[in-house]
Structures are given as structure tokens and as C-alpha cells.
Amino acid sequence: MKKRKFPHTYVIIFTIILISAVLTWVLPGGEYATASGDGVSLSAAPEYRQVDNIPQTWHVFAALYKGFVRQSGIIVFILMIGGAFWIMNDTKAIDSGIFSFLKLSRRLEKLRVLRFLGVHNIILTLIMLLFSVFGAIFGMSEETIAFIIILVPLAISMGYDSITGVGISFVAAALGFAGAILNPFTIGIAQGLAGLPLFSGLEYRLFCWLIINIAGIGYILRYAAGVRRDPERSPVFIEDDYWRSRSTEGVTDIAKKAGIGSWLVFGSVLAAMVIFSVINPASTLRFGDPDAGSGSAITLPLLPAASVLFLLTGLLTIRSSVQLFILNLLMFTILILIIGVMGYEWYIMEIAALFFAMGILAGMAFGNGPNRITRLFIDGAADIMPAALVVGLAGGIIVILEDGRVVNTILHAAATSMKDMGDIASVQVMYAIQTGINIIIPSGSAKAALTMPIMAPFSDLIGVSRQATVMAFQFGDGFTNLITPTSGVLIGVLGVARIPYEKWVKWVTPLIIILIILGAVLLIPTVTMELNGF
Secondary structure, three states, X not given: OOOOOOOOHHHHHHHHHHHHHHHHHHOOEEEEEOOOOXXXXXXXXXXXXXXOOOOOOOHHHHHHHXXXXXXXXXXXXXXXXXXXXXXXXXXXXXXXXXXXXXXXHHHHOOOHHHHHHOHHHHHHHHHHHHHHHHHHHHOOOOOHHHHHHHHHHHHHHOOOOHHHHHHHHHHHHHHHHHHOOOOHHHHHHHHHHOOOOOOOOHHHHHHXXXXXXXXXXXXXXXXXXXXXXXXXXXXXXXXXXXXXXXHHOOOOOOOXXXXXXXXXXXXXXXXXXXXXXXXXXXXXXXXXXXXXXXOEEEEEOHHHHHHHHHHHHHHHHHOOOHHHHHHHHHHHHHHHHHHHHHHHOOOHHHHHHHHHXXXXXXXXXXOOOHHHHHHHHHHHHHHOHHHHHHHHHHHHHHHHHHHOOOHHHHHHHHHHOOOOOOHHHHHHHHHHHHHHHHHHOOOHHHHHHHHHHHHHHHXXXXXXXXXXXXXXXXXXXXXXXXXXXXXXXHHHHHHHHOOOHHHHHHHHHHHHHHXXXXXXXXXXXXXXXOOOOO
């Protein structure tokens, strides 16, 4: 009997587009408006009113185009990252770094204490905690796409699989995003719209972040250990042939002496860093929103310090091999990325430009000419194009629902279901609503702008604190980011890692169930206990 094949990711997403289009025929149109008509005032709950819906017909075939327009930033980001890393991969610098890292981990395993705890467990946990902190503090999300190309080969070289590589980066950042200690894109916007002091209730959210990470990191470590014992039990064992073939070829004999190109790159980068250090002698890292009286800010001479550090490490690495020097470029690219995001509000345009420059500089340092660098970039962009295509197609789901005017209808029907419920039941329904809306609108800031002006005044009427409402939004916004097909970041990550969506869903569903239940439990104290800020 012929085995039935699971539908392709493109087929799944296009099917959801068709279902969304059917909803625009079945559901009435609706919109929210306040007395002032600005949709922002929180003095009273915005009034829902029905409007004519716009049934979507031929529009389903335009969804790919509109999705590309809507998600253009992430799509271009993916293409530029893919091209840049293809140039770098040609130098075998990342392969060399992974090989050296694995040799170091084997030496560490000789230490009894580390061997008892498990060196690999320590490494994976530290990586996950780093990404989780980034997700909790500055809302790291799209940025994880760039790290997939580094951490998936690392995970496979350590005996794991591509799912583990995505887990220690993307999933870890999502855990932090859901825990949201000082995330200005979710907590900052939601509390501002709810009329609460920004980042108030920090103590309990910090506790929630810790519990969520214990559950998520434990799940990933347990899975990773099983794959390392038996690699063939991985659901993506066959798909990972792509990464295995790339990560082992010629890895032990690739050292190359630095030439004139490496020295020119070293001098150019150092000169640029010195110039930027003069222009910006001090950088202010923001945690939360200090301008609004919440959060904190630290001003440090980060760029001058980075310039001095690059001078020292650059001289050391360039005298060893060109691959080590290129790895040094990669490390400083990541360092500048962190400074840019936290100190200068960089987003995907600046990050894409940074990695694009890194790719060109890596090619030049390796001795490649302009034509070869161009060909490598084109090959890399072509190799990652399927990931970009699926991001655009996924964006079409949201377009169909918004153009059909049924998003607010769905929200209104869900909100009115909370009437005449107790405190615990009400906050749980809010949580369920936010979780459901997140499948349609994965953007945390957009969902906060849509739902909080409705939910915050409504929570006053039913006797639930606005802080509890924000927590329901926070959890509902975070967990399903790991599965929703409308998330350009998720689809981009899976595309870059070459993990089929259906296999990812099968792996991540138990984790999401655990996290959703955990979120429901953590919401109970927000309405039953006296918590600071609540």
C-alpha cells in the first residue's frame, strides 16, 4: 500500500489562505472605534460596529504578491543573510571554528565535574540562556535567522540535529520573548496602552521567565540527548544530510595564511571602527524604557573598547590563519549587532547591511575577487530562496483576513464570551483569546495595538486588573509564535534550517502544550494573590 505523503509546507499555507478567504464570506465585517474615533483612548472600551465585509475571491492568487510586500523586510533580510554566509562558508572559516570548538569540548570532558554534568548540556544551556535573555530584554526575534546558519551546523557537528540548532537559538529567544522581562515591543507597548507604569510588575514576570525557561530548556535538552544517543531517531535525519555534507568536508586541513587582502580588510575595518568611535565615544544601552521613567540605561565607551579589542585580536588571528581572522570578523559582527540593537535601536535593515558587509569583507580577506564574491552571493541567495518564498506566502494569510474585514469580528466574538465569568475564568479566556489572535497576527506590537485598547477597559468592567490582562497578552503573544504559519520569522527560520513545517509541528506541539498549560497556571496568582504592580 502506498504511503500517503504529508502536504508540502507551501500546500499547507495556501490551504490556510483558502480557509481564510472562506471566512470572509461567512463572517460579517467589523471594526472598533472610540467616541473620539482615534481607536486609542482608554477612558472607555472601544465600540464595536459591523461594517460590510469584503469577500475574498481572486484575491487568494494575489496573496503571494501582497504577502511579499507585507513581509518584504524579512524576505530581503533572509536573502542578504543567505548570500553573505555563502561567501563566508566558501572560506571554511565556520567549519574551522566548529572543529576547534569540538576539540575543546572533548578536552573539557576529561574534567570529572564537567563530565558528570555533561559538557554538551552546559554548552547548550548557556547558549539558550543567552538567547532567552536577548528575547526577554530587547525582543530578539528576526535576528535569530542570522544565527541559524551558524548554530545548526554546530549542533549537527556536536552529534545533534537541525531541530536542536533551531531550539537553542530561535526557541530559546521565543521563551525569553514570552517571559518578556523588559521587552519594549510587547510589554512596553501593552502597558503603555493599558495606562500602566511601564515595566511595572517586574518581580513576578522575572519569576515567570525563570519557570518558562526551566520547562523549555529541559524539553530541548531531553530531546537533544535522545538524538545524540541515536541520530537516526531524529525526524529530520534525512533532511540533515544537507548540513552533514557541508560541515564535514575538508574540515581538518583548511588553514590558509593571510595575504594582502586580509591585511587590507583588517586596516579598513579598524579605520572604520576608529572613525565611529570618535563620532560615538559613548553608547547608551537601554533596558526597558528609561525615558518613560521605567527601566534603566548604562552609558559605556563600547565602540572605543571594541576598536581596541579588534586591534589586538585582529593582529593575533591574522598572523595565525585567514580562517581564524574571518572568524574574528564574525565575532565582532555579532558584537556590533548587540551594541547596535541595544544602543542605537537597529532593526533588520541595519542588521542585514552589517552581515552583508561582513560577507564581502570575508571574501576579500580570503583573496576572492569581485566576480567570485558576486557569484557566491548570488548562489547563496538562490540557495535560500525557498525560505523567502514561503515567508511571502505566509504573509498572505494575514492580508486575506484584514482585507476581508473579519479580524475584528473574530476578536469581538471572543471578547464578549467573558461576560459573567469569575476572575480566574475571565483571565484564562483573555489568555485564550490572545493565543488565538496570535495565530492570525503574530506581531506582538501590532496585536498589542489592536487588542489592549479593547481588553484593558473591558477588564475594569469584569473586575480583573489591567496588569493581569497584560500578562494574559504576554503569554498569549509568546508561546504560539513557535507554531503559527503566519509568522514570517518562524517560516524563515525553518526555511533556512531546511526543516519541513509538518515535522516541526510534530516536534514542537508537546512543548507548546506544556507552555500553554504553564502559562495558564502562572496567570492564576495574578488574580488571587497580592503581587507587586498588580
